[in-house]
Amino acid sequence: MTPAAFVALGGGHGLSATLSALRRLTDRITAVVTVADDGGSSGRLRDELDVLPPGDLRMALAALCEDSDWGRTWRDVLQHRFTSAGDLDQHAVGNLLIVALWELLGDTVDGLDWVGRLLDAKGRVLPMAAVPLAIEADVVHADGTHGVVRGQSKVALTTDRIAQVRLTPERPPALAESVAAVRAADWVVLGPGSWYTSVIPHLLVPELADALLTTPARRIVVMNLQSESETEGMGPCEHLDALRQHAPDLRLDAVIADPRAVEDVDELAERTEGFGGRLLLRQVRRGDGTPQHDPLRLAAAISDVVQDYLGDVGAPASPTPTGTHPAADTSGGMAR
Structure with missing residues (x-):
């Protein structure tokens, strides 16, 4: 049976975590990277x-x-x-x-x-794009005043609340090969990673965003294990809200989250259902307690998502992890 084709979108350490997991499932992987x-x-x-x-x-x-x-x-x-x-x-x-x-x-x-x-x-x-991009963020300062932060490196480190991000140029040309990969994929994975500077930018490139919205592929979001400077104080629900704000028509099939990173499971499951998807709770962090994704655990969680959809008409072939983690948590389940 032909292995499923995955496209993973993001940048930096978050995308690296996803790719390290996916290469244990298949070699039909395309990484679409922020620039x-x-x-x-x-x-x-x-x-x-x-x-x-x-x-x-x-x-x-x-x-x-x-x-x-x-x-x-x-x-x-x-x-x-x-x-x-x-x-x-x-x-x-x-x-x-x-x-x-x-x-x-x-x-x-x-x-x-x-x-x-x-x-x-x-x-x-x-x-993800054929030209270098710049990121700007509208922010709300601690005193309630508004401002603009310019540049990816500065947006990533801001501690002000980000209201919205945008790209310069405003409607950049997508790389044609990246668009084609998304349209031909069986599964598309967004996250984990810096939410406003690595994940959301893919939704701001018009041709790529259109491909993400219309592809027949199923879409998975992998949640972060903790907030970063740019998402200080934001939990998983607020991360999904930010996706909705920047891509109102985005549909998700599954959200993978580590139980220790979720304060209100019912609320997150409800948010996920609002995107048309299901929530899968799995321990995907490293066993040493550091807020980093364990490649084998994340691979197993992604495989569980794929397996869960195998009964659906037209579902892609299932990958199988090339290893098992000795401390993998199997207590979570796909919320329906």
Whole structure:
């Protein structure tokens, strides 16, 4: 039976967590990555060479490396940062490699595909848009006044309440290959990750948003394990509210949440049902208690979602995790 095709959307460490889980289920994976980073090595290369910021693309490729000597070595090479008193300080090797291939080949997608072949990556990595993007956020300060925060790195660190985010340019062109991947997928996964700067931006690129709304694929949202600076004080329900605000017509089939991150299960189940979906509670965090997703636990939870839909007409083939976690929690269930 043909394995299901997954598209995972996001950026940074959140997308890496999803990809690390998905590569245990299938090699039919496409990562669609945000391209609004303006800080660190990515920001410097973006400003100096007028290219897409490569950092989140690099992290996605690294997450798709196999857990073998080859995969671990190339993952470490890709992620290695120089330390010096000169211009190379804190540049990531993978960022330089990606940009070099873009210059040599003159094609963004070909360059990323070549890196994927070098790494023997279990899937494909694509940018969500064909041009670099900037993020702006309307915020409410602690004293009730309103303001605007500009730039992905600044929005990610703001502690003011974010009312809304938008992209510059306002209606950026989507990458055609990313749109095609979403339309051809069996399953689309949003989150976890920085909600306003990595997850929601995909819903603000018109062609990509249209594909997310109209694809026949089923849609899964993986919730964060804790709030971040940009979502300070927001629980899972408020995260779903933010999705609804920026994409009122978005439909979800399942929401995966860790029980320890949910204060009111009934309320979250009700919010999920409002999107047309079902809530699955599973322990997906690491066993050491750190607020990081465990790849095997998350893979098992995603597999449970797929299995739950197998009885539906036209459901895609089910993946099976390539391992089991010794401490996996199986007490949760799909709320209907």
